[in-house]
Amino acid sequence: xxxxxxxxxxxxxxxxxxxxxxxxxxxxxxxxxxxxxxxxxxxxxxxxxxxxxxxxxxxxxxxxxxxxxxxxxxxxxxxxxxxxxxxxxxxxxxxxxxxxxxxxxxxxxxxxxxxxxxxxxxxxxxxxxxxxxxxxxxxxxxxxxxxxxxxxxxxxxxxxxxxxxxxxxxxxxxxxxxxxxxxxxxxxxxxxxxxxxxxxxxxxxxxxxxxxxxxxxxxxxxxxxxxxxxxxxxxxxxxxxxxxxxxxxxxxxxxxxx
Amino acid sequence: xxxxxxxxxxxxxxxxxxxxxxxxxxxxxxxxxxxxxxxxxxxxxxxxxxxxxxxxxxxxxxxxxxxxxxxxxxxxxxxxxxxxxxxxxxxxxxxxxxxxxxxxxxxxxxxxxxxxxxxxxxxxxxxxxxxxxxxxxxxxxxxxxxxxxxxxxxxxxxxxxxxxxxxxxxxxxxxxxxxxxxxxxxxxxxxxxxxxxxxxxxxxxxxxxxxxxxxxxxxxxxxxxxxxxxxxxxxxxxxxxxxxxxxxxxxxxxxxxx
DNA sequence: CGTGATTTTGACGACACTCAAATAAAGTGG
DNA sequence: CCACTTTATTTGAGTGTCGTCAAAATCACG
Numbered sequence: 001x002x003x004x005x006x007x008x009x010x011x012x013x014x015x016x017x018x019x020x021x022x023x024x025x026x027x028x029x030x031x032x033x034x035x036x037x038x039x040x041x042x043x044x045x046x047x048x049x050x051x052x053x054x055x056x057x058x059x060x061x062x063x064x065x066x067x068x069x070x071x072x073x074x075x076x077x078x079x080x081x082x083x084x085x086x087x088x089x090x091x092x093x094x095x096x097x098x099x100x101x102x103x104x105x106x107x108x109x110x111x112x113x114x115x116x117x118x119x120x121x122x123x124x125x126x127x128x129x130x131x132x133x134x135x136x137x138x139x140x141x142x143x144x145x146x147x148x149x150x151x152x153x154x155x156x157x158x159x160x161x162x163x164x165x166x167x168x169x170x171x172x173x174x175x176x177x178x179x180x181x182x183x184x185x186x187x188x189x190x191x192x193x194x195x196x197x198x199x200x201x202x203x204x205x206x207x208x209x210x211x212x213x214x215x216x217x218x219x220x221x222x223x224x225x226x227x228x229x230x231x232x233x234x235x236x237x238x239x240x241x242x243x244x245x246x247x248x249x250x251x252x253x254x255x256x257x258x
Numbered sequence: 259x260x261x262x263x264x265x266x267x268x269x270x271x272x273x274x275x276x277x278x279x280x281x282x283x284x285x286x287x288x289x290x291x292x293x294x295x296x297x298x299x300x301x302x303x304x305x306x307x308x309x310x311x312x313x314x315x316x317x318x319x320x321x322x323x324x325x326x327x328x329x330x331x332x333x334x335x336x337x338x339x340x341x342x343x344x345x346x347x348x349x350x351x352x353x354x355x356x357x358x359x360x361x362x363x364x365x366x367x368x369x370x371x372x373x374x375x376x377x378x379x380x381x382x383x384x385x386x387x388x389x390x391x392x393x394x395x396x397x398x399x400x401x402x403x404x405x406x407x408x409x410x411x412x413x414x415x416x417x418x419x420x421x422x423x424x425x426x427x428x429x430x431x432x433x434x435x436x437x438x439x440x441x442x443x444x445x446x447x448x449x450x451x452x453x454x455x456x457x458x459x460x461x462x463x464x465x466x467x468x469x470x471x472x473x474x475x476x477x478x479x480x481x482x483x484x485x486x487x488x489x490x491x492x493x494x495x496x497x498x499x500x501x502x503x504x505x506x507x508x509x510x511x512x513x514x515x516x
Numbered sequence: 517c518g519t520g521a522t523t524t525t526g527a528c529g530a531c532a533c534t535c536a537a538a539t540a541a542a543g544t545g546g
Numbered sequence: 547c548c549a550c551t552t553t554a555t556t557t558g559a560g561t562g563t564c565g566t567c568a569a570a571a572t573c574a575c576g
Contacts, residue, residue, distance in 0.1 A: 002402045077413050080503050085413040100399055106406045129395060133388040136398065140387075141358055143401035144260045148364045150408040155335045155343040157415035158463030162564070197523065205416030207565055212524055229523065229573075245338050420532070455555065468532055470556055487541075487555065 001062060001106040003075065004142040005149065005176075006093030036132055043124040048116050055096070055109035055117075062098025062105045065125045069093075071115030072177070072194045076202070077107040086203040088150075089195065091177045095142070098122060112194050157205045160245065165204040166214045167243035170224070174234060188225075188235035197229070259320060259364040261333065262400040263407065263434075264351030294390055301382040306374050313354070313367035313375075320356025320363045323383045327351075329373030330435070330452045334460070335365040344461040346408075347453065349435045353400070356380060370452050415463045418503065423462040424472045425501035428482070432492060446483075446493035455487070 032040065047066065049055055056062060058078055073090045087107060090096055096109060099122060120128075129136045156165055174191045193200070201211045215232075218224045223236045234240060290298060305324065307313055314320060316336055331348045345365060348354055354367060357380060378386075387394045414423055432449045451458070459469045473490075476482045481494045492498060 001406060002398075003405060077409065079413070079417055083417045085416045087409045087412050099402060106409060126395065129398075130391040133391055133394060136391060136394040137384065137387060140260075140394065140398055140401060143398060143405065144357060147261060147401065147404055147408065148259060150405065150412065151335065151345045151364060154345050154408065154411055154415060155337070157412060158343045158460075159337055159341045196521095202416075208523080209525085209566085210564060213564090216524075454553095465533060466555080467534085467557085471532090474556075 001103065002065065002095065002097055002099050002143075003088065003090065004095040004139065004146050005088075005090065006095070006142065032132060032135065036128070036135075039128060043128070044118050044120050046116060047119045049111040049114070051111055051114050053111050053115075055111060055115070056105050058105055058108045060105045062103045063122045064119050065095065065097030065099065065122060066117040066119040067093065067095050068115065068117045070117075072112040073109050073115055074112050074195065074199060075107050075109055084202045085205070086199055088153075089203070095139075097125075099126065112199070162204075162206055162210050162214045163217065164243050164245060165206065166200075166211065166218070167223075167240045168245070169200065169204060170232060170234060171237075171240055171244055171246070188233045189237065191232045191234060193230045193232060259361065260323065260353065260355055260357050260401075261346065261348065262353040262397065262404050263346075263348065264353070264400065290390060290393065294386070294393075297386060301386070302376050302378050304374060305377045307369040307372070309369055309372050311369050311373075313369060313373070314363050316363055316366045318363045320361045321380045322377050323353065323355030323357065323380060324375040324377040325351065325353050326373065326375045328375075330370040331367050331373055332370050332453065332457055332461075333365050333367055342460045343463070344457055346411075347461070353397075355383075357384060370457070420462075420464055420468050420472045421475065422501050422503060423464065424458075424469065424476070425481075425498045426503070427458065427462060428490060428492060429495075429498055429502055429504070446491045447495065449490045449492060451488045451490060 046069075049071075055066075055073060058076075068090055069092055071091070073094075073096065074086050075088045075090065075096075077085045077087055079085070089112070090109075096117075097120075098105070129139065156168055160168070170191060173193060174189055177194075178189075178191050195203075197208050197211050200206075201208045204211065206214075215224070215226065218240075219226055221236075221239070223234070223239050225233045225235055227233065304327075307329075313324075313331060316334075326348055327350055329349070331352075331354065332344050333346045333348065333354075335343045335345055337343070347370070348367075354375075355378075356363070387397065414426055418426070428449060431451060432447055435452075436447075436449050453461075455466050455469050458464075459466045462469065464472075473482070473484065476498075477484055479494075479497070481492070481497050483491045483493055485491065
């Protein structure tokens, strides 16, 4: 099961949501000539999922590849005893699907919000890749990035405690999909969390209660404030970065040039 | 940092160790025509590392790609507070290196045993990939496999207890590099562990003591026996598979047709 | 405003970590 | 080949973080 997070901003100004999967400059669409873009347009179609609908189930045959244009998807792995582990969240620009022959989904994918995606037939997708080596190399680079991200998460789960895990999670969330809602007011940076506490717990290898308690710890430590459960204001970024174990606060690279 | 584990057996009978990086049928060498093999031979060279030598350090510039032909390498991630997490072990046929421009190593790589590898200059490697789309697609497929393997490890670290983790580790080890030492005698399957307990602990997100205690638990439960600390006999595979959370015992696919 | 889901808070227990020491194994030099 | 040193592994006792069970408070939605 291929799962890649794009490093390039997908939401190009002027594109409507329904067309954003074609016209935008995400990883796969860039580096294509006019003929390639025409082929892309001809072979792709748009799929939509309501909130909480399954994109696919664990074990299901995966013969399509899709690029998310709107919304957030969670990747869930079920254990025989009923436990869950969420191995990642995907958003606009991220790629998900099967590229191997007769591939079965390694995990389930569920829409956290309303989701729109640009879909391709696997065979068409593979042929396009073969015809555009640069595109294939881009995908390989993106796969390398995903491998590094998963590696970081392994370090998080293997060697970090609850506060460190949550701090890293909040900072990750603030950097990925909150470019516009990241309105820096005098109190801090606002982050919207599209997932409930249970999903955060299943992502960080904790329980709902521990996640909630750690949120409470951060609030009483004045690191954050919680106007609503899913809206977190990061009021002490330095403390959070320190907890997360990052060496420094990276300079933001936002589309609008902040 | 690219890191791929090969799914194809590397040790082709008849190849000497020093030539195995060229002559073998590992993922990258297969699907190449005669001209491609010549190019591969011309651009590659052999590097050797003694036991416990670093292949590269975290943060170091990575402008080479290598394919391990002999030995085992551990991938280590250091945390600011001195803790370690081993994100994987690589062996014969596995690929490691940098393919991005001005890439810095995301983690360190250290030789667990004496190691030989087949090395490529990054630019040459990338050009070869561009000229052979099938090869690039193969790498993308291998990257997908690596992503799935890392995902499985995330599930292990996030939702499994010490016994389950160690059981999964032992079974994984018995399947990857023990095709010949897997002599099934009447007592069980022999597995040789090339790494010390500390590395197992750092891989499974545990401490040395917990790993040792869990080995002791398995021994007193008659799941395993330990003739020497690094040689484990799996005497109750069914129990280990059950612990690890695998649904069934997979049929072995060994080179010799077992 | 009322119902159901989500989140928070509390009390208690268990699994794994820390600290400490003993035992076993591996390497070294005579 | 054997004493010696060094490293690795095992075992023990006590502590702490996080999980489990339970209930209250808050939020979302019709």
